[in-house]
Amino acid sequence: xxxxxxxxxxxxVFSSSIELPELLVVNNESPDVSISIHAVPExxxxxxxxxxxxxxxxxxxxLTVDKVARFYAEEGRIVFIMPxxxxxxxxxxxxxxxxxFAALFHQRGMMPxxxxxxxxxxxAYSFSGNSGMGKSSLSFSLIETGRFNLVSDDISILSVNxxxxxxxxxxxxxxxxxxxxxxxxxxVSQLRNIRKSIEKYNYPLEDRFAKEPVQLKAIFFLTTRxxxxxxxxxxxxxxxxxxxQHNIFRLQFMPGNSLQQQYFQFTTAILQxxxxxxxxxxxxxxxxxxxRDRIEEAIHSLKKQ
Amino acid sequence: MKTDKxxxxxxxxxxxxxxxxxxILAYLYKKDSFDINQLDISPIYSSRTFIENETGVDSTxxxxxxxxxxxxxxxxxxxxxxPSFFKIHDxxxxxxxxxxxxxxxxxxxxxxxxxxxxxxxxxxxxxSSKTIEKTIENMGRDQFSLAASTKKYNNQFRQKLxxxxxxxxxxxxxxxxxVRVLRYExxxxxxxxxxxxxxxxYLKLPFSETxxxxxxxxxxxxxxxxxxxxxxxxxxxxGCSAFFRKGVSGDFVNHLSDSQIMDxxxxxxxxxxxxxxx
Numbered sequence: 001x002x003x004x005x006x007x008x009x010x011x012x013v014f015s016s017s018i019e020l021p022e023l024l025v026v027n028n029e030s031p032d033v034s035i036s037i038h039a040v041p042e043x044x045x046x047x048x049x050x051x052x053x054x055x056x057x058x059x060x061x062x063l064t065v066d067k068v069a070r071f072y073a074e075e076g077r078i079v080f081i082m083p084x085x086x087x088x089x090x091x092x093x094x095x096x097x098x099x100x101f102a103a104l105f106h107q108r109g110m111m112p113x114x115x116x117x118x119x120x121x122x123x124a125y126s127f128s129g130n131s132g133m134g135k136s137s138l139s140f141s142l143i144e145t146g147r148f149n150l151v152s153d154d155i156s157i158l159s160v161n162x163x164x165x166x167x168x169x170x171x172x173x174x175x176x177x178x179x180x181x182x183x184x185x186x187x188v189s190q191l192r193n194i195r196k197s198i199e200k201y202n203y204p205l206e207d208r209f210a211k212e213p214v215q216l217k218a219i220f221f222l223t224t225r226x227x228x229x230x231x232x233x234x235x236x237x238x239x240x241x242x243x244x245q246h247n248i249f250r251l252q253f254m255p256g257n258s259l260q261q262q263y264f265q266f267t268t269a270i271l272q273x274x275x276x277x278x279x280x281x282x283x284x285x286x287x288x289x290x291x292r293d294r295i296e297e298a299i300h301s302l303k304k305q
Numbered sequence: 306m307k308t309d310k311x312x313x314x315x316x317x318x319x320x321x322x323x324x325x326x327x328x329i330l331a332y333l334y335k336k337d338s339f340d341i342n343q344l345d346i347s348p349i350y351s352s353r354t355f356i357e358n359e360t361g362v363d364s365t366x367x368x369x370x371x372x373x374x375x376x377x378x379x380x381x382x383x384x385x386x387x388p389s390f391f392k393i394h395d396x397x398x399x400x401x402x403x404x405x406x407x408x409x410x411x412x413x414x415x416x417x418x419x420x421x422x423x424x425x426x427x428x429x430x431x432x433s434s435k436t437i438e439k440t441i442e443n444m445g446r447d448q449f450s451l452a453a454s455t456k457k458y459n460n461q462f463r464q465k466l467x468x469x470x471x472x473x474x475x476x477x478x479x480x481x482x483x484v485r486v487l488r489y490e491x492x493x494x495x496x497x498x499x500x501x502x503x504x505x506x507y508l509k510l511p512f513s514e515t516x517x518x519x520x521x522x523x524x525x526x527x528x529x530x531x532x533x534x535x536x537x538x539x540x541x542x543x544g545c546s547a548f549f550r551k552g553v554s555g556d557f558v559n560h561l562s563d564s565q566i567m568d569x570x571x572x573x574x575x576x577x578x579x580x581x582x583x
Binding site: 051052053054063065066067094095098132177178179180182194195197198199200226250282283284 | 358359379458544
């Protein structure tokens with residue numbers, strides 16, 4: 001029998017024929033998802049969305065990343081990977097953990113959020129927003145204070161447990177650009193870049209990682225504007241509903257409209273228990289440390305309530 | 306393969322009148338809801354959005370070379386009506402595999418906006434918060450690119466510009482599709498004449514003379530400047546005070562030293578003569 005590695009992330013147990021060193025190893029648990037190197041179809045039947053690089057159908061997802069691999073995910077349980085010649089394992093895992101996991105989560109109805117989440121031992125706080133808004137950088141600077149640990153980077157999964165909203169631990173690493181690592185005085189020569197020629201690095205955080213689900217207290221939506229000051233405001237009503245819906249990760253991978261109602265209800269459930277803030281920072285000339293301090297102040301006052 | 310030639314490229318080195326033209330197009334097509342912050346009638350070719358919608362991956366996980374290759378193959382299947390406008394600052398170069406940077410078989414034509422490089426130097430320095438000295442040096446560099454840093458997030462893909470002269474030549478010497486060159490100075494001196502001729506006679510867009518003149522007046526430099534002051538302009542780069550700054554020609558005499566003027570003239574003499582800047 002082919003050797004399989006067992007891992008846990010986002011509340012799921014993965015059995016994989018390839019090593020996934022970024023994931024936490026587990027023993028003797030029954031797998032929810034199996035990942036293997038396997039032939040992948042050229043196309044899938046009855047796609048509800050089809051572009052030149054990916055196809056989405058009910059329960060099925062196909063993704064081609066040029067020169068890296070073709071990926072296929074089915075029913076949230078099976079992932080097949082067909083690497084292209086010359087692709088490195090690092091590259092294959094990069095897209096596996098990003099878009100392929102996102103598709104898998106949608107197939108399972110888990111509503112992935114485009115967010116990085118940190119915990120303070122008691123509660124979790126998510127930072128959500130588009131690429132480039134500083135989710136990982138801000139979270140990393142909070143972790144650097146020693147008062148927070150990482151729950152999940154870039155994709156966050158929430159679940160309802162006995163009426164509480166829990167943030168599930170993802171991968172114990174953050175992806176950071178070289179400029180942020182330089183700002184925080186890290187030696188990039190000790191780190192692995194996500195791909196050759198891209199100066200974005202995997203920063204491992206095994207020792208500062210929340211291994212168990214953490215109760216979510218607040219979501220901060222990050223954006224930028226032409227302004228000179230950092231501003232932070234509490235969001236209420238439909239605005240917070242819209243913000244959360246807009247930050248569902250890779251919504252186009254949602255396999256059919258049947259999930260819409262489920263995501264609608266889940267969003268409502270999350271927002272009943274969670275404070276929502278909108279954080280606007282200047283596009284240029286702001287200090288990451290100042291932003292971190294503002295967020296810590298907000299977290300501090302939330303805890304006093 | 307798509308053969309309809311539906312794309313009109315609005316091509317230029319930065320700060321040469323491209324956005325001005327785009328505001329006029331936006332006014333013509335969306336007069337009732339005209340907003341300088343909604344110039345989506347002519348999106349930029351280096352936008353991450355196209356690639357992410359098509360590839361389904363985080364485009365910052367792609368190398369600049371991959372992004373270049375993806376841009377063409379993705380635009381290959383843009384089934385738009387004539388006209389589809391795209392703004393582009395990239396020089397019109399070939400990729401390492403020999404394919405042109407843009408989907409030529411879908412290209413109807415390009416408008417190429419050219420401006421006196423002495424004025425470009427002043428405006429581009431302000432735009433990118435760099436010194437005039439550094440800007441002049443960059444305008445002479447064959448390898449100059451926008452969004453070139455591989456160390457940080459850029460909201461656009463890397464765009465190879467070449468030198469200022471190289472940029473002009475890359476668009477105006479190629480023979481793959483027709484190019485209409487518009488001098489910024491002519492647009493300033495005779496806006497109605499130039500825009501009427503370009504929009505009605507050359508592009509054959511479905512607008513009357515009256516409509517074009519109304520758009521030209523609504524998008525006068527003074528008005529654009531006023532709109533930017535009132536509402537801001539999201540295409541303005543961070544760090545510079547205003548996008549629509551002066552909009553005049555010959556302002557370089559107030560900013561460039563004699564030796565800087567000489568440097569620009571020497572580096573770009575051939576092309577400057579061609580466009581009556583020397």
